[in-house]
Amino acid sequence: MDVTGGQPPSVANAFAAQMACGEAFALGQLTLCLEETGLAVIAGPGTGDDQVLATPDALRERVRHDERGRYRPLSGAKSMPGGWFARVAPNGLPDALEALYPLALVHIAAAECGELRIVPLDQVLERQAGRYRAAAQLDADGRDVASEVLCRGCVRVPVWRGVPAAAVLSIPCPEPCSVLVSLCREAALWQQSLPAPTAASPDIAFAAFETPGNEVREAYLAARQ
Amino acid sequence: MTSETPGTRRGLLLVGHGSHLNADSSAPVYEHARRLRSGGEWADVRTGFWKEEPQLSRALDGCRASDVTVVPVFISAGYFTNEVIPREMRLHSGLNFIDGKVVRYSGPIGQHRALARVIVQRAMEAGAQPGDALAVLGHGTPRNPDSERNVYQQAAFVRELAAFAEVTTIFLDQEPNMRGVFDLVEAETVVVVPLFVADGWHVGETIPEDLALEGVETRRGGRRLRYARAVGTHPAVADVIAELANEAGAWT
Numbered sequence: 001m002d003v004t005g006g007q008p009p010s011v012a013n014a015f016a017a018q019m020a021c022g023e024a025f026a027l028g029q030l031t032l033c034l035e036e037t038g039l040a041v042i043a044g045p046g047t048g049d050d051q052v053l054a055t056p057d058a059l060r061e062r063v064r065h066d067e068r069g070r071y072r073p074l075s076g077a078k079s080m081p082g083g084w085f086a087r088v089a090p091n092g093l094p095d096a097l098e099a100l101y102p103l104a105l106v107h108i109a110a111a112e113c114g115e116l117r118i119v120p121l122d123q124v125l126e127r128q129a130g131r132y133r134a135a136a137q138l139d140a141d142g143r144d145v146a147s148e149v150l151c152r153g154c155v156r157v158p159v160w161r162g163v164p165a166a167a168v169l170s171i172p173c174p175e176p177c178s179v180l181v182s183l184c185r186e187a188a189l190w191q192q193s194l195p196a197p198t199a200a201s202p203d204i205a206f207a208a209f210e211t212p213g214n215e216v217r218e219a220y221l222a223a224r225q
Numbered sequence: 226m227t228s229e230t231p232g233t234r235r236g237l238l239l240v241g242h243g244s245h246l247n248a249d250s251s252a253p254v255y256e257h258a259r260r261l262r263s264g265g266e267w268a269d270v271r272t273g274f275w276k277e278e279p280q281l282s283r284a285l286d287g288c289r290a291s292d293v294t295v296v297p298v299f300i301s302a303g304y305f306t307n308e309v310i311p312r313e314m315r316l317h318s319g320l321n322f323i324d325g326k327v328v329r330y331s332g333p334i335g336q337h338r339a340l341a342r343v344i345v346q347r348a349m350e351a352g353a354q355p356g357d358a359l360a361v362l363g364h365g366t367p368r369n370p371d372s373e374r375n376v377y378q379q380a381a382f383v384r385e386l387a388a389f390a391e392v393t394t395i396f397l398d399q400e401p402n403m404r405g406v407f408d409l410v411e412a413e414t415v416v417v418v419p420l421f422v423a424d425g426w427h428v429g430e431t432i433p434e435d436l437a438l439e440g441v442e443t444r445r446g447g448r449r450l451r452y453a454r455a456v457g458t459h460p461a462v463a464d465v466i467a468e469l470a471n472e473a474g475a476w477t
Contacts, residue, residue, distance in 0.1 A: 057259060060255070065248065071246065071247070071248040073243075073276065074278070075278050098287070102278040102279045103278070103279050103283060103286055103287050106287050107286065110286070117286075117324075124282075127312055127313075129308060129312070130304065130308075174283070175280075175282055175283060177278070177280055178275065178276050178277075178280050179245055182245060182276075205246055206245075207245035207246060208246060
């Protein structure tokens with residue numbers, strides 16, 4: 001059973017072996033298992049009976065907002081809404097997982113082969129221009145804090161920080177994302193005068209770092225006090 | 226042209242802006258990708274975004290085809306298509322060879338002549354008649370002179386189609402400003418077609434507010450203004466993308 005869309009055999013084997021044994025296993029916040037019908041079941045966190053159409057578009061849409069209705073620009077954010085599942089033909093699993101965790105299988109496979117191209121934060125910030133040129137002005141401590149507060153809320157393992165991938169099916173993150181670049185830009189602007197902390201509010205948009213009360217912003221500011 | 230040999234057909238990668246704050250911003254890109262995928266012409270149709278995932282710098286990681294055409298779903302040939310996308314994706318215009326793949330970097334949808342037909346369709350959906358004036362509305366910005374070029378070019382293409390009595394060009398953020406649209410044309414009815422990728426914040430909120438629109442049709446001083454939907458959300462944009470990609474496929 002090829003459930004990885006032509007990725008290297010070790011990844012396919014890991015998926016197939018676990019699923020063939022009837023064992024559920026986790027990928028990020030997802031749980032996957034194989035039914036007696038031969039269909040794979042992908043389930044979000046928790047339990048629930050909301051069956052989602054097994055198309056990439058429907059799956060992507062189902063996890064696009066968290067349970068408070070906030071938009072999730074970061075697929076790996078540990079805020080995936082729960083209470084849903086989808087039954088997927090095994091050959092549709094790669095596309096389904098791609099919709100939920102873009103590039104996860106590709107990067108798992110590349111890491112296994114030792115071929116994952118890793119790009120560190122310094123390099124990503126140095127190449128920015130325009131609105132994000134300011135991000136490169138963030139000092140080393142600020143870069144560490146920004147990475148820590150954002151990445152600890154993400155299921156992807158930031159191998160670009162030198163953090164080793166813990167297990168074969170953990171999802172490696174080979175390069176800082178645009179959300180982190182955006183946070184670094186704001187943090188660089190705060191270096192002149194650190195804003196006063198405000199109570200964090202889960203109602204403020206996840207990536208609205210300019211807004212006092214944004215959870216990531218407040219975590220950053222608290223760490224830098 | 227695409228080869229029919231399995232495993233060697235070309236892949237397509239649509240790249241868009243996306244947003245950290247607006248979940249709907251990328252919807253047209255996903256929709257065009259879905260449409261192109263269902264057509265079955267391409268071995269693989271994927272998406273990549275500046276501010277969503279897969280991010281631009283890694284979008285090629287997911288492309289299985291050995292020959293991939295990157296089509297920017299942008300209107301302007303400017304900052305994003307000339308600087309951000311090439312820098313993040315390690316591309317230059319034309320043919321590239323990256324990680325063992327042939328990567329063809331095409332121009333944005335906004336520069337292709339075929340988009341003019343979509344502009345006309347949007348105008349007709351809004352009720353435009355041959356005697357009306359059509360105003361192509363672009364974003365524009367005084368900060369980047371490249372931003373306006375494709376808007377003027379598309380207006381010229383529309384003019385060549387001779388579907389309407391007058392065709393003019395207006396902008397959200399530069400002159401000639403959209404607020405003066407009635408001064409720019411003589412027709413009793415002017416149909417404003419937003420040359421934007423998405424029905425987002427500007428098309429859905431700021432433009433209707435700035436023009437004090439009263440719905441699909443607004444009457445003012447005995448004249449009428451009709452407001453169309455964004456060009457970029459039209460299903461026929463997928464055909465424009467395919468045309469761009471097929472032209473890129475001829476590059477050697």
